[in-house]
Amino acid sequence: MSSVSTPLSNKLVCRLLFTKKSKDEFVCSTCSKVCKSAHGYTNLIAHLRSNHPTYLEDASQAARNRNALRLRVVDDETRNIFRWCEWVVMDRLPLAFVERKMTRKNASLPSISEKTLKSYLVRVYQSTEARDAEELPPSFGIVLDGSTFNGRHYIAIFAVFDDPTMCHGTPSDDVSEYFDDTDCFTRRFLLLALCPLDVEEDLGAQSLFDLIADTLSRYNKPWEAVTFMVADNCNVNQYIGSREGAITMVGCASHRFNLAVTDFLADHEALLAKIQALMTKLRTIKGRAIFCTALPTLRRFCATTPDGLAPTPWCNATRSSSRHSTRSGMGLSLILNDFEGVTKTLQRSTLTLSGTRRLFNLVIQRYPKLKPRLSATAAIVNYAALETGIVKLQRKEALTPAERAACVDFRRADETPSLQVPPSDLSIVQQAFKKRKTTKRSRYVDVAFIPPTSNEGERFFSSAKLVYSDLRKRLDASTLEMLMYLMYNKDMWDVYTVEALRS
Missing domain, CATH: 3.30.420.10 (Ribonuclease H-like superfamily/Ribonuclease H)
Known part of the structure; x- marks a missing residue:
């Protein structure tokens, strides 16, 4: 953060030593003379140089008086332009938003044209x-x-x-x-x-x-x-x-897990088709209204039977198949809850490849059908030696020759171990016999930053x-x-x- 002792720009000098009277007129704070300046600050600086030779010292003193903490001074016009740019960009607003009637009526910022806003956005983008x-x-x-x-x-x-x-x-x-x-x-x-x-x-x-x-x-x-x-x-x-x-x-890893779940759900297509047909009916206005009306009654009746089915005369013929579908649906729901937890964990912005491998190993242990997609050496893996090598580097484990070749780009340029210099106050005999501690340094850079997804x-x-x-x-x-x-x-x-x- 720079201080006000740095050379002040002409714009800032004029802001400090002049008071704006109108669009083109400025009043000198020292001699109260009115100076005209339609574009730029040439006339104002010329007045200061001719009548106030110490104007730079006066401007620095004025800046110190206004800015006791020596913070960086930014004029109001610059701050307003930045606020417009920040508002439009961060709130995802159209550029024409700044020229809307209600915007200019209710915004506390001075008005700005769409053309001016875009020109500043382009320059900020380039910078x-x-x-x-x-x-x-x-x-x-x-x-x-x-x-x-x-x-x-x-x-x-x-x-x-x-x-x-x-x-x-x-x-x-x-x-x-x-x-x-x-x-x-x-x-x-x-x-x-x-x-x-x-x-x-x-x-x-x-x-x-x-x-x-x-x-x-x-x-x-x-x-x-x-x-x-x-x-x-x-x-x-x-x-x-x-x-x-x-x-x-x-x-x-998220793409691999999605493919694995798709393969897993292929064995439950019949049940998923029934659920999809039911949800399709419930999406209609009439179906949603009937369901909301009958939901309290269904809950009360289902609570009276051990298997959760309402004791109606017409359900006896289909009770066996309904019981099977209900239990299958509940079992699949528990599995999908596990899959949802894995999916949300993979969405973490801080997750590492090592953490992903630990997660996939447990998923494979519980659901072996997912192994063809989630194993470390699955056919879908583009470079298995690279991924397993990165995981081992995070865990500080030894690499195989194939993994060392794959991770060669992560080796440090300087692998020389650093030696601890003995204190100079020791005698020459003590320095000769004293053990020197060698700081062990990894041959590879920290690879934890490599994202798994x-x-x-x-x-x-x-x-x-x-x-x-x-x-x-x-x-x-x-x-x-x-x-x-x-x-x-x-x-x-x-x-x-x-x-x-x-x-």
């Missing part, structure tokens, strides 16, 4: 993109996901890396009862791009490959800077992860659909990317970004 290029470390990973809006397929590319300066949570209080490798609280995401493919007729691997390369060139990062990518286990992504010179791929992209596209709503289908791809970029990377721009653009 933030340049800052992101500086924030990216020499090596990082990417997360890919895609979604279709209004007939156009968009690809979102995120950078993910370990940032110890940012903490997104704290470990549980009962750390002694749980493993300490299930969560990473220093994982950081940055949105790099949100755009459709250049050739929409070709949604193959080469088009996605070119998009990744173009995105890296925008941030002045070489291809070798990306050490891994996390994406769905579809054929296109798997081909990118397996071709020569490509990026090693970590498959999305691409759910960050899923959450992002859910938010993007609120911006690209049915009433905003004319929004072009570049504007959509700009708005979503600024909203997702909000911590990368603030009021001082706008101030730097206006100075």
Whole structure:
């Protein structure tokens, strides 16, 4: 945070030493002379230089008097522009919102035109993109996901890396009862791009490959800077992860679990069809009304029988099959409750690959039918040695030769152990015979930040659909990317970004 002792800009000097009388007239606070200045501050600065040679010292003193804590001074106009930008971006409002009659009538901020707002948003977007290029470390990973809006397929590319300066949570209080490798609280995401493919007729691997390369060139990062990518286990992504010179791929655990649950429910199609038929009838207005009316009676009658079926004369013939369907439905409901808990756990933004493997191992133990999809060496896994190697690195276990080859990108450049220097006050004999403690250092970097899923992209596209709503289908791809970029990377721009653009 800079102090007011830094050189003041002409705009800030004029704000401190002049009082605005009208749109084009300013009154000097020292001599009370009225000066005209329609555009810029040239006339005002010329008056100060001619009549008040010590105007810089006077402005610094005025700034100190107004700002006793020596905080960074931002003028009201800059702050108002920032508030408009922040309001429109974070609340997902259309740009024309600032020119609506009711907005100007009820908003406490001074009015601003849509053209001015968009010009500042574009400049803030460009400034933030340049800052992101500086924030990216020499090596990082990417997360890919895609979604279709209004007939156009968009690809979102995120950078993910370990940032110890940012903490997104704290470990549980009962750390002694749980493993300490299930969560990473220093994982950081940055949105790099949100755009459709250049050739929409070709949604193959080469088009996605070119998009990744173009995105890296925008941030002045070489291809070798990306050490891994996390994406769905579809054929296109798997081909990118397996071709020569490509990026090693970590498959999305949520996608694998969804496929496993789909395979598991294939044995219950008859029961699910009955439930679907019932819910289809209850979706109608008449069916919903009948159900709500009969629900108290059904609960009272069902409570009078041991098997939960109402004792009506016509139900005896179908009681056996109904009892079987009821029990099967209740058993399936308990299983689906377990699956729901697993799904919600996979949605955690701090979950690690090691935690995912522990979770999948228990699911396989309880439901062996899911093993073909969830095992560490399942056929759907693109690079099993990489994923098992990352898990072992988190748990500080020994790697196999195949895993060492797969995790070569995570090795530290300097593996020299650090030796503790003996105190200089010891004699030469004591220094010769004293044991030197060697600080044991891992040969690999901390890989806990590698996400096990691409759910960050899923959450992002859910938010993007609120911006690209049915009433905003004319929004072009570049504007959509700009708005979503600024909203997702909000911590990368603030009021001082706008101030730097206006100075």
